Amino acid sequence: xxxxxxxxxxxxxxxxxxGGSVTARVLAExxxxxxxxxxxxxxxxxxxxxxxxxxxxxxxxxxxxxPAMGPGLIAFVEACCVGGGSEINSALYHRTPDTIxxxxxxxxxxxxxxxxDLSPHFHANEKTLSVGVMPGPPPLASLKLAEGAGRMGxxxxxxxxxxxxxxxxxxxxxxxxxxxxxxxxxxxxxxxCGARLMSSCRVRQLRRSGNGWSVLxxxxxxxxxxxxxxxxxxxxxxxTPLLLRRSGITRNVGNSLAMHPTVKVxxxxxxxxNHEQLGVPVHQVKEFSPRIGFGCSISSPPYLALAxxxxxxxxxxxxxxxxxxxxxxxxxxxxCTGRVRPVFDLPDPSIRYHLSDPDLRDLSTGMIRxxxxxLAAGARRVYPxxxxxxxxxxxxxxxxxxGTLIADRAHVTTIHLFSSCPMGEDTSRCATDSVGRxxxxxxxxxxxxSLLCTAPGVNPQGTIMALARRNALHFLGEL
Amino acid sequence: MLSSRSGISLPxxxxxxxxxxxxxxxxxxxELDVPAPSRRPGLFEDTVSAxxxxxxxxxxxxxxxxxxxxxxxVTAFVLGQWRRMPRFLxxxxxxxxxxxxxxxxxxxxxFHRLAPNKRFDRLESWRVxxxxxxRSFVRFYRSLALLAVYSRPGTPATGECRTSTH
Numbered sequence: 001x002x003x004x005x006x007x008x009x010x011x012x013x014x015x016x017x018x019g020g021s022v023t024a025r026v027l028a029e030x031x032x033x034x035x036x037x038x039x040x041x042x043x044x045x046x047x048x049x050x051x052x053x054x055x056x057x058x059x060x061x062x063x064x065x066x067p068a069m070g071p072g073l074i075a076f077v078e079a080c081c082v083g084g085g086s087e088i089n090s091a092l093y094h095r096t097p098d099t100i101x102x103x104x105x106x107x108x109x110x111x112x113x114x115x116x117d118l119s120p121h122f123h124a125n126e127k128t129l130s131v132g133v134m135p136g137p138p139p140l141a142s143l144k145l146a147e148g149a150g151r152m153g154x155x156x157x158x159x160x161x162x163x164x165x166x167x168x169x170x171x172x173x174x175x176x177x178x179x180x181x182x183x184x185x186x187x188x189x190x191x192x193c194g195a196r197l198m199s200s201c202r203v204r205q206l207r208r209s210g211n212g213w214s215v216l217x218x219x220x221x222x223x224x225x226x227x228x229x230x231x232x233x234x235x236x237x238x239x240t241p242l243l244l245r246r247s248g249i250t251r252n253v254g255n256s257l258a259m260h261p262t263v264k265v266x267x268x269x270x271x272x273x274n275h276e277q278l279g280v281p282v283h284q285v286k287e288f289s290p291r292i293g294f295g296c297s298i299s300s301p302p303y304l305a306l307a308x309x310x311x312x313x314x315x316x317x318x319x320x321x322x323x324x325x326x327x328x329x330x331x332x333x334x335x336c337t338g339r340v341r342p343v344f345d346l347p348d349p350s351i352r353y354h355l356s357d358p359d360l361r362d363l364s365t366g367m368i369r370x371x372x373x374x375l376a377a378g379a380r381r382v383y384p385x386x387x388x389x390x391x392x393x394x395x396x397x398x399x400x401x402x403g404t405l406i407a408d409r410a411h412v413t414t415i416h417l418f419s420s421c422p423m424g425e426d427t428s429r430c431a432t433d434s435v436g437r438x439x440x441x442x443x444x445x446x447x448x449x450s451l452l453c454t455a456p457g458v459n460p461q462g463t464i465m466a467l468a469r470r471n472a473l474h475f476l477g478e479l
Numbered sequence: 480m481l482s483s484r485s486g487i488s489l490p491x492x493x494x495x496x497x498x499x500x501x502x503x504x505x506x507x508x509x510e511l512d513v514p515a516p517s518r519r520p521g522l523f524e525d526t527v528s529a530x531x532x533x534x535x536x537x538x539x540x541x542x543x544x545x546x547x548x549x550x551x552x553v554t555a556f557v558l559g560q561w562r563r564m565p566r567f568l569x570x571x572x573x574x575x576x577x578x579x580x581x582x583x584x585x586x587x588x589x590f591h592r593l594a595p596n597k598r599f600d601r602l603e604s605w606r607v608x609x610x611x612x613x614r615s616f617v618r619f620y621r622s623l624a625l626l627a628v629y630s631r632p633g634t635p636a637t638g639e640c641r642t643s644t645h
Contacts, residue, residue, distance in 0.1 A: 053556060053630045063563030073615065302629040305538075306622055312606075315538045318629075348565035387614070408611050411618075 004223045009035040009196075012215055012228040014203050014243070017084020018461050019448030019468040020234030021186035022125065026472035028193035035196045035226065036187075037217060039239070040081035042199035045181050050088075051298045059088050061348075068338065068353040072407030074261060076414045078236060082199050083182035085236070086461065089415065090280040090298070091161045091179045093131045094458035095122050096466070097290060104453040108424030111434040112470070112479075121466040128189075129162035129180045131462075134282060136165075136175040140273040141326035142281030145296050148377030154287035159459070161282065170277040202347065206231060206247040212443060230475070232436075234448040234468070237417040241340040241450060242349040244421065244431075249441060252431040254349075257338025258419035258455040261355060261412045262331045263367050263386065263405070264297065264307045267379040272323040274299050281326075285373065290333045290457025292366045294373065297327040307385050310411070314383075328374060330366030332359060333457040336419050355412070357404060363412065364405045368398050386410045416460055421450035423467075436471040447471050522589065523573055526580040527561070527620070528554040529591035533598045534624035556627040557620065575616050579605065 010033035013024045020036060028034045040059065048054035056064045061080035068074040079085045096118065104110045125131075137143070138158060149156035162185075165177035178184065191197060201219040208214075212229040233240050241254030281296030297303065301318065307327045308314050318325075338353040355363075371382045371392055382392045387409040390400050421431035423446075427439050436451055438444045447468045449460055456463055473479045520528075528551075535550040561569055579601075580590045590601060605613040606621070628634065 053626055056626075057556075057559065057563075062565050063560040065560055065564045065568070067568070301634060302626045305625040305629040309618065309622055309625060312537065318538075343565075343567050346566055348567070350567070 004225060007035075007224065007226045009033050009226060009228050011035070011230045011232065012037060012213070012226060013195075013232045013234055014215070015039075015084065015234035015236060015239070015448060016082045016182065016187055016197065016199075017079065017234065017236060017448065018086050018182060018186075018465045019236075020232070021083065021086075021182040021190060022465050022468040023232050023234055023447050023472045024190040024195045025186045025193065026469055027476070028190045028195035030476055031194075032476075034190065034194070035198065035228070036190070037201045037203055037215070037226075038082050038197065038199045039202045039235075040079070040084075040199065042082040042197065043087075043183075045083070045087060045179065045183055050179075051300060051303070053302065055088060066348070066351075068259075068351040070352055070354045070407065072355070072410060072412060074259070074353055074355075074412045074414060076259070076417060078238060078417070082197065083187055086162075086179075086181040087183060089461065090459075091163050091181070091461075092159045092280070092282065092284075092459045093126070093129070093162050093462045094159065094456075096456055096463040097458060100290065100454070100456050104424070107426075108422060108430055108453045109426040110424040110453065113434065113467075118466050118470065121469040122462060125462070125465045125469060126162075128185050129465075130164050131160050131162050133158055133160050134165065134175055136169065137173050138282050139170075139174050139278050139280075139296075140172055140271075141278060141299055142283045142296050144267070144269065144273055144326065144377045144379075145281070145283045145285065145294065145328060145373070148373035148375075149283075149285045149287070149294075151376040152287075152373050154285055154373070156283050156285045156287075159282050159284050161280070162461075170279065171275050174277070174279060176277065176279065203235075203243060204246065204345075206233075206243065206249075206444070230443045230445065232445045232447050232472075234446075237420045237449040238340055238349055238351065240446055240448055241420040242342055244438070244446075245340075246342055249438060249444070251439065252422065252427075252429060254340035254420050256336040256419050256422055256429075257340055257351065257353065257417065258336040258452070259334045259338065259353065259414040260331045260416040260455055260457075261334045261359065261363060262329045262414055263363050263384075263410060263412060265328050265330070265367060265370050265374065265385065266304060266307050266325055266383040267328060267374040267377075268317070268321060268325050268381045268383070269377075269379055270324065271378075273326050274323045278326075288366075288369070290455075292333075292362055292369070293331045293457065294366070294370050295329055295331065297329050299326040303327060308383055310385060310387055310389055311383060311391070328370055330363065330370045332362045332366060333455045334359060334414075336422075336454055338420070340420050355407060360407060360410065361404045363410060364401060364403055367405070368401050371398055371401065416455070418449040418452040418456070418460055418464075419454055421446050422453045423451040424453060435474040436467070445471065445475060522580055523576055524554075524558060525589070525591040526576050527557055529593075529598060530602065530620045531557055531624045531627075533595070533602055534621050535628045536595065537599070538625070538628055550628070552631065553624055553627040557623045560623055572616075572619065575612065579616065 016038040059081040061078040064077040162180040165175040167176040203217045205216045213231045215226045217224045285294035424430035436445045531554045606617040
């Protein structure tokens with residue numbers, strides 16, 4: 001067959017995000033011959049300004065223009081580069097809440113996933129990622145969220161980040177530094193341990209080959225066939241089920257996608273809360289978690305313009321008052337109602353996600369409570385982001401937000417996707433066993449966000465990485 | 480032989496232990512950009528450009544030099560994003576854009592040939608339309624154009640927004 005190159009290795013890791021890079025490092029440092037296949041380009045973290053349109057062009061899948069279809073569109077972003085989501089996210093870090101792990105164990109018959117079981121894996125990853133709180137004052141926009149929560153009597157926390165604070169201080173005294181993404185940590189370490197990385201390489205299909213696997217891929221217009229004894233699929237909550245389904249593995253695959261649907265509110269304060277180096281706000285309100293949570297978003301002028309797109313006459317305020325504005329979000333723990341399916345041989349799957357009326361009611365409740373919090377924090381005006389919204393200047397105007405958002409009027413977005421191949425021993429609902437091995441399919445292991453049984457209600461990277469480390473060690477027979 | 484982007488060639492059946500580094504050099508920006516078609520701009524590109532100019536024009540306020548035309552960079556960004564979209568979504572957007580362009584008033588007048596105030600009226604009528612796809616169409620282009628407009632050097636904060644908080 002023309003243009004077909006063949007290679008052999010011991011273990012293939014498909015995907016280099018938080019799941020794939022932890023897997024690759026664990027295996028490589030124990031002497032396994034590991035090849036990482038990554039669809040996106042190999043770029044340094046510093047190749048673009050974070051949260052910029054250059055980053056969209058360089059590191060987002062499909063430029064960030066991916067919607068999940070349903071009664072209303074849900075826009076989401078997904079990375080497509082070496083390091084995966086860790087290269088573009090806020091590096092906010094949580095361990096999995098104990099209540100979520102308990103729910104997973106009970107509903108999915110999940111083994112070896114107690115807080116005690118996972119603790120050593122969290123600890124080991126946190127050390128590598130330099131996880132910690134800011135060694136100085138958080139951004140003002142973030143403090144406003146904590147201040148408002150305090151006035152409402154609600155619980156808020158400062159979330160740790162995987163971040164090295166070693167670059168001085170911003171204009172408001174906020175410490176600056178470098179995000180500890182996968183290219184800075186686990187990918188680099190895996191390569192130092194002998195792992196190989198093939199970027200810009202798209203895996204199209206997996207085929208059984210004896211006791212192992214043949215991976216069919218394309219790179220630079222050429223076809224490659226790579227043989228391996230074991231394949232770890234770590235391509236993320238959308239690409240992993242897409243690849244498995246394309247390869248004829250469909251049982252409980254791509255039927256239960258979950259996410260954290262999110263709506264935005266812009267707050268305008270009398271005092272300045274925003275500036276050129278605002279960075280990443282770190283406070284979150286957990287009073288209503290896991291069902292509803294609040295946080296503060298990236299609030300640069302391009303994102304403010306986007307969040308205020310429902311207010312067409314606001315150019316003046318945006319130009320003159322952007323330093324007084326910040327974007328906040330209300331996030332819900334969404335249901336596992338998503339479907340991921342291939343569309344012919346196209347690289348992107350079709351995604352359907354249904355938000356029920358109770359979900360839309362929760363989003364509305366979140367938007368109302370978040371607006372009340374921001375007014376309590378001293379906002380002179382808040383701008384909810386949904387079609388037909390009006391600016392709100394006082395608590396008596398909160399009733400203008402509908403009690404249930406209408407799906408096609410609510411501008412719902414998400415950056416967290418998971419649960420498309422849930423793990424557990426319950427074969428009626430799980431795609432893999434408790435340590436990621438695909439049920440009934442030898443030597444094929446899923447090790448990424450797809451495994452999470454349900455939406456965890458917190459930033460998922462910590463959970464993904466702890467599970468990835470545990471599953472890789474289990475594969476090696478060390479657990 | 481397998482040619483990598485960096486120009487290194489790999490022979491067939493090469494054991495991985497002997498495989499040279501396949502990515503020693505990060506790709507250049509032009510390698511990351513989705514190539515624009517070599518043909519001359521057609522109705523689709525003209526319409527997208529006119530929409531971008533209209534959205535950008537709506538953001539002009541006195542004294543804001545960075546928000547003044549030309550907006551070719553805004554158009555280039557929006558067209559680039561369209562080319563990056565999943566194909567099964569890009570084609571419906573292309574069709575909707577052509578329908579939008581042809582549906583301008585007076586009959587037979589293409590959107591990009593309308594006077595600015597007429598363009599505004601047309602976009603506004605779709606923005607507040609009772610038909611969801613029309614609203615989604617305007618929101619799609621408006622969102623991308625606003626992102627690009629407010630990312631221009633010299634626009635509030637963005638020119639200097641070189642934060643080290645990666």
